[in-house]
Amino acid sequence: MSKAEVSLAHLFRVFTKPEGKDSKLAQIEQHLSDNLADFLSQHVVTKARSLEDIEQDFSDPHVPEHPEFVSEHADALLKKLVSHSVNTYSPTFIGHMTSALPYFHLPLAKLLVGLNQNLVKIETSKAFTPLERQVLGMMHQLVFGEQDSFYQQYLHSADQSLGAFCSGGTVANMTALWVARNKALPADGTFKGVAREGLAAGLMHYGYRHLGILSSKRGHYSLSKAVDLLGIGRNQMVTLPCPSQTLSPEQALAAGKAFEQKGNKLLAIVGIAGTTETGHVDPLDELADVAKELNCHFHVDAAWGGATLFSHRYRHLLKGIERADSVTLDAHKQMYVPMGAGMALFRNPNDSNAVRHHAQYILRTGSKDLGATTLEGSRNGMAMMVYASLHILGRQGYELLINRSIEKAKTFAALIDAHPNLELITAPTLSLLTYRIHPGQDISRACDDTTMKQRNGVLDRLTVGVQKQQREAGKSFVSRTRLEVARYPGQPITVFRVVLANPLTTEQDLRNILDEQLSIAQTTRAWAELTA
Amino acid sequence: MSKAEVSLAHLFRVFTKPEGKDSKLAQIEQHLSDNLADFLSQHVVTKARSLEDIEQDFSDPHVPEHPEFVSEHADALLKKLVSHSVNTYSPTFIGHMTSALPYFHLPLAKLLVGLNQNLVKIETSKAFTPLERQVLGMMHQLVFGEQDSFYQQYLHSADQSLGAFCSGGTVANMTALWVARNKALPADGTFKGVAREGLAAGLMHYGYRHLGILSSKRGHYSLSKAVDLLGIGRNQMVTLPCPSQTLSPEQALAAGKAFEQKGNKLLAIVGIAGTTETGHVDPLDELADVAKELNCHFHVDAAWGGATLFSHRYRHLLKGIERADSVTLDAHKQMYVPMGAGMALFRNPNDSNAVRHHAQYILRTGSKDLGATTLEGSRNGMAMMVYASLHILGRQGYELLINRSIEKAKTFAALIDAHPNLELITAPTLSLLTYRIHPGQDISRACDDTTMKQRNGVLDRLTVGVQKQQREAGKSFVSRTRLEVARYPGQPITVFRVVLANPLTTEQDLRNILDEQLSIAQTTRAWAELTA
Known part of the structure; x- marks a missing residue:
């Protein structure tokens, strides 16, 4: 990599002059501004690289001796960092509480840093x-x-x-x-x-x-x-x-x-x-x-x-x-x-x-x-973002979003509940729900404790395996957790956990996610054991 | 203010479409990108409004019922918030540890929000x-x-x-x-x-x-x-x-x-x-x-x-x-x-x-x-900003900045020390120093404890008065604190406190700040008492 000049004049430029319009950093910014979803889908790779592999890119403990040009560094950020980030904006990322954000936060983020106030x-x-x-x-x-x-x-x-x-x-x-x-x-x-x-x-x-x-x-x-x-x-x-x-x-x-x-x-x-x-x-x-x-x-x-x-x-x-x-x-x-x-x-x-x-x-x-x-x-002045959101969305805007999330969760729960190979574990109060893939007949009320425990063990394996494979495939993300529920007293079970916060997630997205999970499940040994 | 439509379609636009190029928010962003110093000097008013007055603009405890248009809100932010923010980028803001930042942080801030990762x-x-x-x-x-x-x-x-x-x-x-x-x-x-x-x-x-x-x-x-x-x-x-x-x-x-x-x-x-x-x-x-x-x-x-x-x-x-x-x-x-x-x-x-x-x-x-x-x-992923800075400035770039700050502080201390009406209180080790205006003969070693205490009381009033007036005039900002120093044992004194972090601050800026303080001082009653 070519190195930037080490001089006060160069440093002053870094403090006082933006990068040129054709620079890499300006291009990145323009793309972000024009179409965030497209920027992310273009730069975030869907096929997951292993964490160990990514760590190789971030392993040098030495502060670089020589300055780098901004645009060259921007390119490195795209390749090493952005490409292996998590696309939290995606409508099929429904595993955690991080979601798409309104567009106006992008320019406001810049304003926040430009003002750089300290709220202490x-x-x-x-x-x-x-x-x-x-x-x-x-x-x-x-x-x-x-x-x-x-x-x-x-x-x-x-x-x-x-x-x-x-x-x-x-x-x-x-x-x-x-x-x-x-x-x-x-x-x-x-x-x-x-x-x-x-x-x-x-x-x-x-x-x-x-x-x-x-x-x-x-x-x-x-x-x-x-x-x-x-x-x-x-x-x-x-x-x-x-x-x-x-x-x-x-x-x-x-x-x-x-x-x-x-x-x-x-x-x-x-x-x-x-x-x-x-x-x-x-x-x-x-x-x-x-x-x-x-x-x-x-x-x-x-x-x-x-x-x-x-x-x-x-x-x-x-x-x-x-x-x-x-x-x-x-x-x-x-x-x-x-x-x-x-x-x-x-x-x-x-x-x-x-x-x-x-x-x-x-x-x-x-x-x-x-x-x-x-x-x-x-x-920092993050309160500005809350202030702006309260005004730009308003109570009525927030009500629409909240209602929609809860109702989407209810629709999703109904989908799961109606499916013969899926088991709804916790129905949504707000916009979260948990479920698992449970092929074969529902034996939860019929079998004895030992059989149930054994079966839950296999189901746990199935959930863990499907969740990992789906995550690694990179199209969608559902998380998992371990819970005790009334139906299986004294037997904590592993379940898929879904958070329906992203307003851009459609019912079709949810159907696709279930289909993907079910088709992964059918390739597992656990599925074979359960349906034998 | 006109109100935006309350509909899912409108909300979806807020999540998926940037504001048009001619919108107020886009204009603000462009100005920030092109010339941050100019943006700040144009929008941050120099003549301070009283805090009580500013508070009037931020006193409504009700969440707005109806959504507002992004650009109308952006305009409100400019008028109410940006105008009365503190210009921490300014070379004459030398009172706290907040300083000008390199330009590349502006686009990176946008990238950070666009990626919206959660480091937990x-x-x-x-x-x-x-x-x-x-x-x-x-x-x-x-x-x-x-x-x-x-x-x-x-x-x-x-x-x-x-x-x-x-x-x-x-x-x-x-x-x-x-x-x-x-x-x-x-x-x-x-x-x-x-x-x-x-x-x-x-x-x-x-x-x-x-x-x-x-x-x-x-x-x-x-x-x-x-x-x-x-x-x-x-x-x-x-x-x-x-x-x-x-x-x-x-x-x-x-x-x-x-x-x-x-x-x-x-x-x-x-x-x-x-x-x-x-x-x-x-x-x-x-x-x-x-x-x-x-x-x-x-x-x-x-x-x-x-x-x-x-x-x-x-x-x-x-x-x-x-x-x-x-x-x-x-x-x-x-x-x-x-x-x-x-x-x-x-x-x-x-x-x-x-x-x-x-x-x-x-x-x-x-x-x-x-x-x-x-x-x-x-x-959030603020570590990305540190990572980028370490690469773009490099150790050598940081060394230049650090050395320059320390040496500027030493120059400033020498200026103060040489001036008959200024008293250097703590010389810089790093890039901070404290001093006060002290007109008339230096009596610190000559007078008895009671006289010194009394005189220090008047000097404290002088420092507080000058610091406030200078801050309110809005051209420059020096902070103040209260310290015990070896020269006045058992008598904490109020002093000006200067932090020379901003690489853009020049020696001329520092001379102007001293001149302004001295001319404010001469209009005070404390000055009259001290020079009587």
Whole structure:
């Protein structure tokens, strides 16, 4: 590869002059702008290369000594990186929560980088700070529906905050539980609070053995990261089995009481509005009652399902979310914003003060610097993407998209249910569902436990094999997970998992995906065993 | 404002068709692409509007009901948001660590959003995962300089990790201290480790009263956030005063021993390579000795200064960093990458296993999913920007930029030092310096304590007043902070703080900034008092 000149003059050009219109980078950009789908289908190769093979391209641990020309590097990016990326825009990529995005995000991404604001403090984000606070306010209003006077008072208050914008649901869950932990061990006459004195001193002061968090087994793994991070310990995660895919309020209450009878304090109950694996929604209203009875924080992880609130038709599914103390949302999921737009919202605007920090050169007391109450420090202005989406799609636009996703999932579930060789495992509440290929007669109710277990073992092999082969073929992508369901008590099974978020996915796409899976399945040994 | 149609057909267009070439959004994009500096100088207003006034534009807590046309919204963004953003690209914005960026990041930002990969797991980031691991490897090699065989073994290992990519230095510091905490209270025969059993159980098991962290008072506020988050408690932050701006190894050792004599365990010593306020570098090599003697983790926060390692001329300033257990770097600082590119590096590739988490549908055991050992979950592919910068600028390009920044800071310091009405407070080690306007004779060594204190009070008022007025005038931006320095023992003073990162800043720009400050100063009452 030819090398660029090492001189200040060259470097200045890199900072001040765009590449020429005919350069490789400009061509890439033009193609992206004109037709993203075509760009991706042209450059992302469908036949998967093995990961080990791709790793060979990214194995040099040495910083290149000499500068490279921008366009030559752009070419390398196309060949090494873009070609082996995942086409998340594709209508047949229905295995994860990443989907096609509206076009306007492409130029806005450029604007974001051109402005390069840092949201940690007002001095580097003058208008972005109020914008981010408005976005938090809009989402707060959508979830909690307070009066206008409430928002007049708190939206731009220096002493309160309606939430924290962050990189994603994991940090949002951590932020919410951090607030909950600090509120559970507050300062009093003789104790300065857990933030100052530490967790062990707080437990001793209040006479608790442990703090704990309760959720169903479908809780996101970030909860487990959070209890580790916060010093609570993963053993203090009370996770209840949920063959019905939702947390039972009665069992939650009983488990919470049992936990506290051992001298512990239940810090928070986490209800899930759209589980990652099946899209189920916990009975939030009843869980709010349980949290009230146990006098603990009620957090709702609505990273996936929160956007359902835009839909007048389906928002009832989240009834009770307005009683949560804190709520996690991810705009990069069903709000179709690029990756990196999570939010933790607090019903009580004073709650975020439980984690408030100040510093001299920054985050001065009384300032409106966002960094004072966020887990993260420097952050980019991703809130602009959420703001733009809220305006350009509007509530009505979001409602159309949400309704369509849910209804498409229902159609897909009906297709599966009607097919003799497919078994619907979890029907969609929101736009997720799980199923498996199950050839031959349905013996789930007829055979004994041992036979069933054995058969499920073969079915698991079948699912894993088909999922991998389909992924490697590269035309479509469905994910898989392992679940316990009521039909097979005590026998977790492996299932296909589908997320119907992409508005561009058609019913025909879904039929094709099933056909492909069934034809792969028929070539496997497991299929032969099952149909023998 | 006219409203867009609410229909699926309209929404599909938003997802599949770019705006026309003559649309407002396309015009904005073209302007950004052709001449970013001109775009900013045309749209960012220089005369500051008050924050309260800007907040009025971002005060509606209601999600707009009806969709808006993209171009109308783009126009609103220009008028409300861009106009009142901070021109961080400007050569006269020298108050914070945000600077002009190379041009190629604009098209790459678009590519990043077009690809919209999620780095939490391989399945949504096939080539981006190896790329991110290579970036971590390159930075690891730059810092720790291990042999090639080391990187062959660990760079793509499923069971180890050289570091964690994250949104910024705050999360990087938290990640490093999380690892350090979990390593300090590990599993043994009867104890399952702090990650599982919790901090209180860990302290009890090992017979420690508290864990603690030691740094100088110049430590970043994220350390204080981290000890709160991790349950250690801010009272257990041992922060030593440092009128010389660096941590004294002797005092660190003594303070560490004193802390441990109270029955505590010092978890980590944090050395700083480029303090946020003055750019000083702690004596890392000596601090590594202290950490060894105290048998504790040695973390180096090189968020600002890490890039100095690219410079053969100045990398000696960071001598000893290669002995750190963990190092924080921010590529969005002196590596000129857009906001959101932090890294925590671990010398020992097994260290990140102290915070490893798994989940069924994701982060399966044995997978190379990055989310298993990062604090964050879903993340975008910002590592691509670092990768591209490393190639396009190269080590030699970075060396030129780093050397130039440091030398410009030295020139600026000489200018200040030679001026009768300016007082250089901290000379630059890296490219930061602090100073103040100090008219009249230098009485610092001549007068008694009370007189000096009084005079410093007036000088503080002068600095605050000038800084605000200059910021509001909008031509240039210098920040301010409050420091204790050796010359005024026991009397923290307010100073101007300058960060010379922008390669486009000229010596003439710096002279103009001083002239503007001096002429503002002469109109103040404080000036009159001081020169009376």
